[in-house]
Amino acid sequence: MHQSVKLIKPSADYKQEYISFYEDWKSTGEDIVPWVVEKEPYDFTAMVNFLYSQDTEDKIEDHSFVPHSTYWLVNEHNRIVGAVNIRHRLNAKLLNSGGHIGYGIRPSERRKGYASALLALALQVTQEMGLDKVLLVCDKGNVGSERTIVKNGGRFESEYVEEDGNVVRRFWIQLQRS
8 A cells, every 4th residue: 555645625826737637537538537636627716615515414415326435545646646625415316326435546557556545544434423433335247446435444234326327336444443
């Protein structure tokens, strides 16, 4: 695991680095994960404000959403290599196919151990939030993501078929009591 990475809260200090992270994703044409990274960052202040706009219960106006917090994973060179979106609780949709934690590593930095480090750090955040266990999901066939979840303590529970026919695999991670 990378010892030289850390989670940071979104900040204007990382504007150019974040735009590079976003454009790395866009250039591949892949689905961007987590979903908050899909938001165009060119009005950077608005994008950062958006990331903080639903991070507590009292800020939730659309009740199909739950409070969520976003963090960026930076390496020893202050390069943003990943992002994670942590849902503070689950609703029915998240319980079926979304989970507590959505994360992604920029395409040019994959297969370097960053996903495991990112998930381990995100699990510390969920523990500090007071959660006892967290749900993680990945698309069936996403071997890398499944391996990362299992490596971090994930236990397979079931599969869920989404409306479009996509199959997600659901894993629970029991958090350590402090």
